[in-house]
Amino acid sequence: MEDEALIQIVGQHGVTLPHRQTLNRAVTVFFIFSIENWRSTRSMKREHLMKYRKPLKITQRTTSVTNSFVQAVIPWVSPKPHERDEALDVLGMKLETVSCAYCGGSASDWDHLRALVRNKRPTGYVSDYKNMVPACGRCNQSKGAQEWRTWIEGAAPSSPTTRKVSKLKDRISALARFEAWGQVEPLALEELAAPALWKAHWENLASLEQALRMAQEHAAILQAEVSKNFHTTFPHTTSPTNDTAVSVDIAVTFDGNGPLATITMSSYKAKSGC
Known part of the structure; x- marks a missing residue:
């Protein structure tokens, strides 16, 4: 039994x-x-x-903004079909069977082998087919602005070494071959435009970053107010009758003839009711 x-x-x-x-x-x-x-x-x-996402902060987009400011001003060279095929051939690939050059997974984008942005400034490398390899989103995000060999052999989260990717030595050899074939060197981009133009560009970036920080401060106050009155989550609470509301005005002005940016923030204002 x-x-x-x-x-x-x-x-x-x-x-x-x-x-x-x-x-x-x-x-x-x-x-x-x-x-x-x-x-x-x-x-x-x-x-x-399936972990729940954490609340998104406005300032989390600062890196994206910085990258945009750099990539918006550096040269972009679109490859011709035969140039693209030549680059893939160096990597041992064909267009019909292209895969991530780092891990061999499904490629979804072209990654700059040598990063275009580091420490909020251009590295001197440009967007050229000799500096671009097919990559999957996972590797692209994990690599970021790191030097490719240091990253691929290192213990960064989601790096090929961390994930124990197969045939990693072969992939490293192919990338080294691609790097030697391209012979890409960083350019002195700051010498290709007037210093005043560069100065104005980085001041615009600093102004926008400041605006994002101020917007996040206001968002935190607003979120606290919304959460307090969110009856679905807190059914036992009632609408407050005397609370303090905050009004923040952020204005960013770009003026090529004077100060490049002006940011203003109004004082806190008390308001009765909700």
Whole structure:
């Protein structure tokens, strides 16, 4: 009876055992343990992949803004079809079978092998087909502005080494071959335009970053007010009658003939009711 009970438990897990009469208790227990362990592991992986997002902050977009300011002013050279094919050939790829040059996964974008932006300023490298390799989103995001060999061999999250990517030595050799073939050197971009133009550009960036910080301060105050009155989440609360509201005005002005940016923020204002 005890063996039959164990067999029924196994059946509840969706496992069919055709030769029940030959099944002994030890084997049955093993099946139960293995199934439970598999389900537990699968559940943990699912929870890891489906973590709730944290609230987004306005200032989290500062890096994107910085990259945009750099990429908006550096040269972009669009490759001709034969140039693209030549670059892929150096990597050992064809357009029909292109894959991520870093991990071999499905390529979704072209990544600049040598970063265009570092420390909020241009590195001197430009967007040219000799400096671009196919990449997947995961590798592209993980690599960021790091030097490619340091990153690919390092322990950064989602780096090929961290993920134990297969044939990694071959991929590194292909990238080194591509780098030697391109012979790309950084340019002194600051010498290609008047200093006053560069100065104005970076002042515009600083002004926008400041505006983002001020906007985040206001957003935090507003979020606190909204959360306090969010009756769906806090059904036991009632609308407050005497609270302080905050009014913030942010104005960014770009003027090529005078100060390049002016940011103003109004004082806090008390307001009755909601």
